[in-house]
Amino acid sequence: MAYPVEIDRVALRVRDLPAMTAWYREALGLNVRSQDRSSVELGTADKTLLELRGDPALRPGDPRQAGLFHNAFLLPSRADLSRWLAFAAQSNLALQGAADHGVSDALYLADPEGNGIEIYADRPVSEWNRQGDTIEMYTHRLDLDKLLAESSGAWQGIPEGSIIGHVHLQVGDLGDAYDFMAGRLGLTQTYDARGGLWFGSGGYHHQLAGNVWNSRGAGRRPTDMPGLDEVVLRINDTARAQIGEGARLDDPWGTPFLLEDAA
Template sequence: MPLSLLDTAPYSVATVTLTVRDLAGLAGFYRDALGLELVSVEGHVVRLGVGAMVLLELRHEPSARSWDPREAGLFHTAFLLPSRGDLGAWLAHAAERGLRLSGAADHLVSEAVYLNDPEGNGIEVYVDRPSSEWPRAEGGTVIMRNDPLDHAGLRRAAPGPWTGMPAGGRVGHVHLQVGALEPADRFYTGLLGFDVMCRYPGATFLGAGGYHHQLATNVWNSRDAGVRPAGMAGLAEVTLHADAATLARVQARAGDPPNGEAGEALVLHDPWGTRLRLQPAASLAKTAEAGRAYTGPALG
C-alpha cells in the first residue's frame, strides 16, 4: 500500500481517550460496531485497536457527569479505513446490526458516515479520496462540502463482508467542539503549528503535511462554552504523534515543562481544557502487560 499524506505528515493522531460511565457497554459497542480488537485491560482501563496498535482508550468513571453537547469537548473521533470497499463493507455491517446513523456526506476529499456511541460520543467512519483528486482553493487549501453520499456505490465496492477493523485502520482525525474559533486558531496554529486547510461556517479544519485535517474545531453546538468542568464523561485526552522537529518547536514555544508536566511526552491543554499529549513519532503503539487482572465489570 503506498504511503499516504498521513504517513509522512509531522503530526498524526495516535489514541483518543474517553472517560466512560459504562465500561462494559462502551467496550462492547466499539468491538461490535467498529470491529476494534481488545488490546489490553488494566485496572479500570480498556484499550482497543488493531493488532497491538491502540486507537481508543476507555477509562471507567461510573460517577462521571454526563457530557452536555453544548459544552466544549469531542465532536467526533474519525476512524479512517484503508479503502472505499472497506467503507462499503462497514455500511452493510451497520445495516445488519441496526446501527443508528446520524449522518453521511461526500466531503470531496473523503466519504464519511456518522453515528454516536451509547454515551453520546460522536464517531465518524470514513475513507479518503486520493490526495491528487482533492479540489484546491487559491493558496493551496482544500475545498470541502457536504454533498450526498453514494451509499449504493460504496456497497458495490465492498469485496466481501465486514470482518472487523482492517489492518491499516486508524484514527485519521479528531473533531473538537470549542467556545470560539479565534482562540482555537491561536492555540492550534500558533502553538502547535497546524495549517488552516479549510474554513467552513463555524468550523476550522487543521492539517499538517498537506493532509486535509488531523484536527478540526467548531462552534456549531458550543459557541461561548467555557472550560470543561472536572469530573465529566467524554473526551479525556487526544494523543498525537509528532516528529522530532515539530515536537522541539512546540516545546520551545510552550516552555519547559508546560502545565507542570515533564518527561518524554509534552502535555498541553487548549483554552477549554482539552488535554493533548504530544509524543515522539517513534512511539508507535501503547501496550500493556498481558494477564494483569481486570477489576472492573465483566466485558462479556
C-alpha cells in the same frame, strides 16, 4: 510518519466501561489490546486507537460543553468503508449521516454515551482540490446504494492500517481555537466554514478541526462529565522544532494534548 503531526490515539471518560467496551468491539470491530478494572485499550491487532476510562460516578454529559464533536476512524480503502456499511445495515446500527466531502467519503454515528464517530475513507490525494494551503471540502450527498454495491466480502473487524485520521472538537471560540491549533501546535488552516475551522499537517486535509455549532461561548470542560479525556499526538522532528519542548499542551477548554516523539 506520513505527516509531521498525526493523531496517535484518543482517550474517553465513560460511565459504563463494560457496555462501552462491548459496543466498540461489536459496532466498530475494535480489538481489546489491554484492560484492567478501570480502563480498556482498543484498536487494531497491532495499534491502540482508543482508550476508555471508566468512572460510574460521572454525571451525564452536556452536548453544549466544549470537547469532542467526533473521533474519525480512517479506514485503508473505500472497499473497507463499503464492507463496514453493509455490516452496519445488517446489524441495524443507526447512522446519523453520510457525506461526500470531496477529499473523503464519510459515515456518521454516535456511541451509547453520545460520543460522535466518523468512519471514513480518503479519496486519492490527486483528486483533492488545493488552492495554496486551502483544500476544498464540502458536504454533498453520499450515494449509499453505490457504496454498498462496491462491497466485496464480509466485514471482519477493523482492518490493519486503520488509524484515527482526525479529531473534530467542539470549542467555545474559533479565535482561541486558531491560536491553539495553528499558534501552539503549528498546524496549517486548510479550510473554514460558518462556525468551523479545519487544520492540517504536512498537506493533509485535516488532523484537527473545531466548531462552535453547539458550544459557542463554552468555558473549560467540567472534569466530572464523560467525553473526551485526552488526545495523543505523534510528532516528528520538524513538528517538535515548531512546538518546542514539553510533553503536554492543554487547549483553552482544558483538553490535554499529549505529545509523543516519533520513533
